[in-house]
Amino acid sequence: MADLQVSVVSADAELWSGAARQIVARTTEGEIGILAGHEPILAILAQGEVRVTTTEGEVVTANAADGFLSVDNDVVTVVAGDATLV
Amino acid sequence: MGAQLRVYRQKIRSAQTTKKITRAMELISASRIQKAQQRVAASTPYARAVTRAVSAVATYSNVDHILTTEAEKPTRAAIVIFTSDRGLAGAFNSQVLREASELRTRLENEGKEVVHYLIGRKAVQYFQFRRRESEAQWIGGTDSPEFETAREIGQTIVDKFVQPTDEGGVDEIHIVYNRFVSMLVQTPETVRLLPLEVVEGVGEADTDAPLPLYEFEPDADTVLDALLPVYIESRIFNAMLQSSAAKHAATQKAMKAASDNADKLIRDYTRLANNARQAEITQQISEIVGGADALSSAK
Numbered sequence: 023m024a025d026l027q028v029s030v031v032s033a034d035a036e037l038w039s040g041a042a043r044q045i046v047a048r049t050t051e052g053e054i055g056i057l058a059g060h061e062p063i064l065a066i067l068a069q070g071e072v073r074v075t076t077t078e079g080e081v082v083t084a085n086a087a088d089g090f091l092s093v094d095n096d097v098v099t100v101v102a103g104d105a106t107l108v
Numbered sequence: 109m110g111a112q113l114r115v116y117r118q119k120i121r122s123a124q125t126t127k128k129i130t131r132a133m134e135l136i137s138a139s140r141i142q143k144a145q146q147r148v149a150a151s152t153p154y155a156r157a158v159t160r161a162v163s164a165v166a167t168y169s170n171v172d173h174i175l176t177t178e179a180e181k182p183t184r185a186a187i188v189i190f191t192s193d194r195g196l197a198g199a200f201n202s203q204v205l206r207e208a209s210e211l212r213t214r215l216e217n218e219g220k221e222v223v224h225y226l227i228g229r230k231a232v233q234y235f236q237f238r239r240r241e242s243e244a245q246w247i248g249g250t251d252s253p254e255f256e257t258a259r260e261i262g263q264t265i266v267d268k269f270v271q272p273t274d275e276g277g278v279d280e281i282h283i284v285y286n287r288f289v290s291m292l293v294q295t296p297e298t299v300r301l302l303p304l305e306v307v308e309g310v311g312e313a314d315t316d317a318p319l320p321l322y323e324f325e326p327d328a329d330t331v332l333d334a335l336l337p338v339y340i341e342s343r344i345f346n347a348m349l350q351s352s353a354a355k356h357a358a359t360q361k362a363m364k365a366a367s368d369n370a371d372k373l374i375r376d377y378t379r380l381a382n383n384a385r386q387a388e389i390t391q392q393i394s395e396i397v398g399g400a401d402a403l404s405s406a407k
Contacts, residue, residue: 029153031153031154031157032154033151033154033255033258033341033342033345034147034150034151034154034255034345035150035151036150036153036154049325049326050325050326050330051325051326054325061323062320062321062322062323063322063323063324063325064161064164064165064322064323064324064325064331065324065325065331066325066326066330066331066334088334090161090331090334090335090338092157092160092161092164092322094320094322095320099157101154101157101158101161103255103259103338103341104255
């Protein structure tokens with residue numbers, strides 16, 4: 023299965039980027055899980071964590087309150103003004 | 109004659125100490141430019157992501173948002189001026205203030221009342237000296253801008269824009285800042301921030317692929333509502349970072365010119381001092397010769 027290209031971006035730096043298998047984020051509507059081949063989506067993130075499972079099986083957790091998430095062609099961008107890695 | 113020589117030596121010493129200071133400032137700002145440029149580069153992914161998202165929503169939804177609608181008859185406009193906290197940067201602050209006052213004249217000719225928002229101590233001093241009013245000021249953080257400040261400024265102006273004009277709101281918001289073009293060139297730039305015209309390419313335009321047909325969650329309007337203020341903040345943050353990089357470059361240039369001038373002064377005064385010393389010696393010799401002559405003829 024193809025991988026997702028993920029980058030976690032805050033206002034003053036790109037915090038993390040790499041290949042991932044799965045992403046779980048909490049939007050204003052509820053939790054959303056993203057795998058490769060997901061349709062393009064633009065979602066507003068709610069308070070909560072974004073969990074990225076890398077291809078090696080590691081889990082990277084980021085705080086990205088009040089940001090947004092965009093998925094397009096297996097490229098995922100998690101954007102928040104003051105995102106932090108946990 | 110001895111007095112003359114002393115004066116020249118004093119001037120040389122003074123130029124030498126000044127040169128030490130300007131040289132140090134030059135080196136400091138040279139190292140800070142690098143850092144400021146790195147920060148501009150580091151904030152580019154964010155600006156790009158935000159811009160791309162905003163243009164995606166704007167393209168695929170019926171944009172009819174308060175932040176993008178133009179007032180029918182604009183009567184008040186706000187100018188946000190980005191200067192620095194410190195001077196000694198050549199024309200850096202004066203060129204941006206001149207640009208702002210030109211913009212103000214233009215807006216006033218169009219029949220709009222102008223209010224100002226000031227960033228940087230230099231702008232505040234400029235306004236204080238001329239007893240002009242300003243709506244709000246931010247000082248103390250221009251050397252290394254914080255995103256928090258950008259967010260605060262963004263919120264303030266968006267609130268002002270959303271307010272009805274007869275209650276003190278504004279219909280247009282312009283920003284004036286120095287853009288970092290290169291180490292040698294910093295140009296003042298005016299951008300109309302609100303009402304918004306979404307332009308792609310805050311940093312470099314990357315129109316490599318057409319925008320995908322996004323699904324919005326919860327829906328396009330809510331996403332746009334959330335994104336537009338973020339977009340404004342990111343534009344303001346970008347302006348602050350650009351301005352800070354430009355400031356360091358301008359300081360470096362100005363301080364280099366000052367050091368070079370000090371070098372020239374030192375050289376010129378050294379010549380003059382040598383002249384004076386030589387004249388003094390010549391005079392002493394002729395006095396001695398004259399005295400000896402007088403003595404021998406008296407015998």
